[in-house]
Amino acid sequence: MAVEEMTAQSFEETITENGIVIIDFWAPWCGPCRTFSPIFDKVSDNHTDIVFAKVNTEEEEELARHFQIRSIPTLMIFREQVILFAEAGMLSEPQLEQVIAKVRELDMDKVRADIAAQEQQA
Template sequence: MSTTELSAENFEQTVESNDIVLIDWWAPWCGPCRTFGPVFEKASEKHTDIVFGKINTDEQRDLAQAFNIRSIPTLFIFREKVLLFAEAGSLPASALDQVIEKVRALDMNEVRTKIAEAEEEARQAAEEGQAGGGA
């Protein structure tokens, strides 16, 4: 499978309707992006069951801002609608393959449980902070 150009119009639908989605945030003027591009494209041909999307940050400024993209290239990996990996910088092919295999191996039920626990802890901390600050 080759890469798919993502935009504000198709981003959400792409993430929600595919099991694993890798996203390369890039721009045409970015040297490291041009280096990483062929690595990303080759991985898309190797891992045909995964959606590989590219987002041109020059053309999709609002989307890049919404996801707080400050450096490019930045790689995002979603699995079952959960953002599992977000890292700036170019990866060599072997490292990209390793990250993909680790994402495939994750127990998503365990991931969701940990997310729910962290959200509950944050909620309780916020409530305690509100309760303690009223005197």
């Protein structure tokens, strides 16, 4: 599946209409971002049921600010509109595949129950 460019305008629709969305926050001047890009692209080909998107932090400053992106590349994974993973730094192909496998294994009913319990305690 092709990696899509995500903008502030397409963000909400992409997150709400897809089960799993993986976002790579990057910038053209970032060396590690350029190194990670082919890994991201290759892994996207292995998971055609997942949306892989890139956010250019230079062009989408509002979106980067909203998610408090301070270091790039930053990878963020949503499943059923819940952020399950947000980490700065580059991942290898096996590491990214492992994170995706863990995201797929999660019981989202339990995740939502845990979130609700934490919100009640706060």
